[in-house]
Amino acid sequence: MNRIDRISAILIQLQSRRVTKAQDVADRFGISLRTVYRDVKALEEAGIPIIGEAGVGYSIMDGYRLPPVMFTKEEAISFLTAEKLVEHLTDTANSANYRSAMYKIKAVLRTTEKDLLEDMDTHIEILQGRRTSTINPDLNVIQPILKSISEAKVIALKYFSNHSQQHTERLVEPVGVFYLDGYWHLIAYCRLRDDYRDFRLDRIQDIRLTEENFSRKHPPLKNHLKNWYEDKDLQEVIIRVNKKAVPYLGEQKYYSGYISERHMDDDTVEMIFLTGSIEGFARWYMMYGDMATIVKPDKLIDRVKELIENISAKLVGTEISC
CATH class of the missing domain: 2.30.30 (SH3 type barrels.)
Structure with a gap:
């Protein structure tokens, strides 16, 4: 990106937030803080009323407005893609609000860009998979x-x-x-x-x-996600299940970390999981153990054997009465 394009992009970034930190600008464009200061100074010299406060960041003076920003074709298509995602993956109210915002965005597009979006609209679709949850449309949560x-x-x-x-x-x-x-x-x-x-x-x-x-x-939300999801020691598990038994696994397989599957030549389906608990997976596997084989890991095989031995020991000498 040349300097003129970068300075224009920095101005747009400054308009997008009340306060923008110099480090955020540097990270976005991969430049030094010294370059950021120089580019901001160029904007000030061009008459843009920028307020800078040490340790806080930059902001544009209240009341200052620039003419509508024109979008590139690629940016316009990305808006259309986002609209499809919001429509299918969020609730009714959120989708309606985004659609309203899209009308405003389309209103400032050039005629060629509007024509492009109308043409591209039929070439982008979002299909909901079997796992996609259904949020009650009456709640708009x-x-x-x-x-x-x-x-x-x-x-x-x-x-x-x-x-x-x-x-x-x-x-x-x-x-x-x-x-x-x-x-x-x-x-x-x-x-x-x-x-x-x-x-x-x-x-x-x-x-x-x-x-x-x-x-x-x-x-912050990212702290919770890091603690609950990113730092989990997930382990890959591969099992092969008799095709006749696959329907019985139903939704339960998703709670055990189901990732994908492929059909084998021997009337089995190989399933791949990522699990945070070998113990929990072993006990779930026991429900279908007579119709499935563990491919990996070995410690899952060992734990299932232990469970079987413990169960067998408790069954020795047990009398079953009718």
Whole structure:
């Protein structure tokens, strides 16, 4: 990127936020802080009213507005792709809001770009897989959650816990939402459990934004994700299951870390999992052990053998009465 394009991009970045740190600009363009200072000075010399405060960052004076920014073809197509994703992977309200924003974006596009988007619209589709969760369309849960985060409002949830098979009512303080493996999740401080919890949005049966504010300072969402997901010691497991038994695994395979599968020539299906608990996987495998074979790892094989020996020992001398 030449300097003129970079300076223009920096100006757009400054307009996108109330305060922008010099380090953020440097990281985005892969330049030194000294170069950032020089580029910002060039903008100031061009008459852009930039306010800079040491240790805080840069901002543009309130009331200053630039003409609408023109988008490249590639940027316009990326908007269209995002629109498809939002439409299929979020709730009705969020999709409607994004669609409204897209109308405003399309309004400032050149005629050639508008024609391009109309043509490309038929060439991009999002198909929902078997694992994609279905959020109750009447709830529109994402918008209330995001509003509660921005206003620090407590949320009242009616939630179904799949693990305990219980329906509960909870007051939670939301931290953030994220999308993982076909499901939307909410990380929130649960007052019922007095701890942070991961709530699947498709298991929320009712949601209500209360008038109660919370003052507790919560760690950023990325901290929770790093502790709960990124740092897990996930281990690869490969098993081969008789094709006739595959339907019986159903949704349970996803809770055991199912990743993919391929059909073999010997009437079996090879399944690949990533699991954080060999113990838990071994006990789940025992339910279908007579119809499946463990390919790897060896420690899973050893643990299943131990479980079988323990069960056999408890069955010795046991009389079965009718």
